[in-house]
Amino acid sequence: MADPKGFLTTPRETPRRRPVDIRLKDWREVYEEFSNQQLEQQAGRCMDCGIPFCHQGCPLGNLIPEWNDLVWREDWHGAIERLHATNNFPEFTGTLCPAPCEAACVLGINSDAVSIKQVEIEIIDRAWEEGWVRPEQPAAATGRTVAVVGSGPAGLAAAQQLTRAGHRVIVYERADRIGGLLRYGIPEFKMEKFRLDRRLDQMRQEGTEFRTGVDVGVDLTVEQLRSEHDAVVMAGGSTVSRDLPITGRELSGIHQAMEYLPPANRVQQGDLSQSSISAAGKNVVIIGGGDTGADCLGTAHRQGAASVTQLEIMPTPPNERPENQPWPTYPMLYRVSSAHEEGGQRLFSVNTQEFLGDEDGNLRALRLVEVRKEDGKFVPVEGTEQELPCELVLLAMGFVGPERAGMLDELGVELDARGNVARDRSFMTSVDGVFSAGDMGRGQSLIVWAISEGRSAAAGVDRYLMGRDALPAPIGPNDRPLT
Numbered sequence: 238m239a240d241p242k243g244f245l246t247t248p249r250e251t252p253r254r255r256p257v258d259i260r261l262k263d264w265r266e267v268y269e270e271f272s273n274q275q276l277e278q279q280a281g282r283c284m285d286c287g288i289p290f291c292h293q294g295c296p297l298g299n300l301i302p303e304w305n306d307l308v309w310r311e312d313w314h315g316a317i318e319r320l321h322a323t324n325n326f327p328e329f330t331g332t333l334c335p336a337p338c339e340a341a342c343v344l345g346i347n348s349d350a351v352s353i354k355q356v357e358i359e360i361i362d363r364a365w366e367e368g369w370v371r372p373e374q375p376a377a378a379t380g381r382t383v384a385v386v387g388s389g390p391a392g393l394a395a396a397q398q399l400t401r402a403g404h405r406v407i408v409y410e411r412a413d414r415i416g417g418l419l420r421y422g423i424p425e426f427k428m429e430k431f432r433l434d435r436r437l438d439q440m441r442q443e444g445t446e447f448r449t450g451v452d453v454g455v456d457l458t459v460e461q462l463r464s465e466h467d468a469v470v471m472a473g474g475s476t477v478s479r480d481l482p483i484t485g486r487e488l489s490g491i492h493q494a495m496e497y498l499p500p501a502n503r504v505q506q507g508d509l510s511q512s513s514i515s516a517a518g519k520n521v522v523i524i525g526g527g528d529t530g531a532d533c534l535g536t537a538h539r540q541g542a543a544s545v546t547q548l549e550i551m552p553t554p555p556n557e558r559p560e561n562q563p564w565p566t567y568p569m570l571y572r573v574s575s576a577h578e579e580g581g582q583r584l585f586s587v588n589t590q591e592f593l594g595d596e597d598g599n600l601r602a603l604r605l606v607e608v609r610k611e612d613g614k615f616v617p618v619e620g621t622e623q624e625l626p627c628e629l630v631l632l633a634m635g636f637v638g639p640e641r642a643g644m645l646d647e648l649g650v651e652l653d654a655r656g657n658v659a660r661d662r663s664f665m666t667s668v669d670g671v672f673s674a675g676d677m678g679r680g681q682s683l684i685v686w687a688i689s690e691g692r693s694a695a696a697g698v699d700r701y702l703m704g705r706d707a708l709p710a711p712i713g714p715n716d717r718p719l720t
């Protein structure tokens with residue numbers, strides 16, 4: 238156990254965010270430095286309780302009390318070894334994970350949870366600084382080849398596990414760069430891309446091959462892919478955005494979030510001098526209150542929007558755990574992300590009725606109405622209609638599933654009732670030797686689940702090819718969060 242009295246004597250601390258007026262002038266991550274000494278004290282708050290529910294809360298089964306103890310004892314090298322034992326990419330989760338482990342922390346029953354996510358990011362940052370993160374070469378080559386389609390966190394985790402198991406792994410990605418949503422969805426201010434690039438360098442040195450600009454099902458047929466590889470892992474994500482087909486949807490100035498965020502990210506990558514869709518000087522409305530909406534919010538502020546309003550159809554969530562979401566579940570609470578802190582207004586319990594345009598077909602406003610829930614449906618509250626002037630609307634209402642045209646149709650894989658790719662216990666689809674991991678099978682989810690699925694699918698592939706149980710499989714395809 239770490240400090241036996243730590244949880245009694247040390248209050249929870251997390252790093253401060255940089256002042257809003259300063260951070261809005263750049264795209265860098267928003268957090269200030271947190272000293273190693275402060276962090277060791279935070280790790281010392283872990284009680285090493287008999288049944289660590291945080292393990293259950295973390296979809297990777299991260300060995301949290303073990304690395305907390307090692308950090309508290311200043312054995313940072315031991316800590317990264319324990320962390321890497323269950324998580325290929327702690328820098329992705331340490332910056333981006335909503336930390337369901339903290340919602341499940343036993344200390345959180347009557348006090349503030351251990352700052353687990355902060356300990357995680359500091360361990361991996363220290364490991365990179367010290368040069369402890371090195372390529373891990375496989376002990377022996379198996380002579381088998383595996384194609385991984387899609388280079389988001391699921392594809393990358395599967396690829397790294399399979400390369401280290403001795404297979405020749407080729408990752409096919411239709412975009413011009415590797416990374417999936419980590420590259421072109423998530424903005425720099427949430428995770429700077431150097432974190433992704435240095436991890437990709439490690440993977441290349443381990444032997445993983447990357448082929449960009451290859452749309453499987455278009456540039457490369459599924460038959461070719463299958464004939465050239467002994468197994469395939471499809472990790473193409475959940476890429477079909479939910480739309481809002483109401484009056485005025487065709488007006489100029491209404492875009493999906495995933496039309497808006499990639500060019501903004503490309504400006505930061507140096508590909509473009511300015512974004513093709515910019516919020517500069519505009520009144521912006523974001524429809525949808527989740528992660529994607531918050532990323533649009535932070536991006537719009539950095540581009541110099543005149544105003545930003547975020548609309549959410551659900552009621553304002555509570556500040557404290559409601560009775561129907563007890564510990565150790567991950568509760569739906571009113572959360573203020575760094576992007577929310579930077580400005581804009583949030584409207585809850587509202588629905589958009591129509592988009593209004595000018596005579597040139599440009600968006601000039603939207604009409605919204607307050608709603609309440611009746612018999613499970615949202616119904617308008619009479620007399621509450623109002624016009625909200627706006628020149629840019631960003632739709633951030635989630636994703637309905639993977640694209641069928643191309644790879645999935647060609648393969649003829651079975652889909653589940655929600656339209657995602659169906660898998661068996663070992664993550665194999667209805668097509669022999671073809672596996673699927675991440676949002677493509679799970680539906681729109683989180684990075685931590687994508688990594689976990691990538692690891693588990695790799696275990697399934699390795700067993701399929703070699704008949705052995707050599708790789709860890711943290712989850713099954715139907716495992717769900719503690720909700």
Ligand SMILES: Cc1cc2nc3c(=O)[nH]c(=O)nc-3n(C[C@H](O)[C@H](O)[C@H](O)COP(=O)(O)OP(=O)(O)OC[C@H]3O[C@@H](n4cnc5c(N)ncnc54)[C@H](O)[C@@H]3O)c2cc1C
Binds near residue numbers: 644675682
């Ligand atoms: C804007 C945004 C912000 C988010 N923020 C967070 C966050 O802060 N924290 C969090 O935990 N989660 C977040 N998420 C969710 C998270 O990013 C996803 O759950 C995760 O990236 C899914 O990983 P994946 O590997 O399954 O798919 P993806 O990351 O979507 O990657 C799929 C890749 O497959 C490629 N591809 C698809 N089809 C083909 C094909 N036929 N041939 C070749 N390549 C193909 C795509 O180009 C893409 O690069 C966010 C999502 C969005 C949209």
Ligand code: SF4
Binds near residue numbers: 294301331336338
């Ligand atoms: S990956 Fe997420 S859930 Fe797991 S320990 Fe890290 S912050 Fe917690």
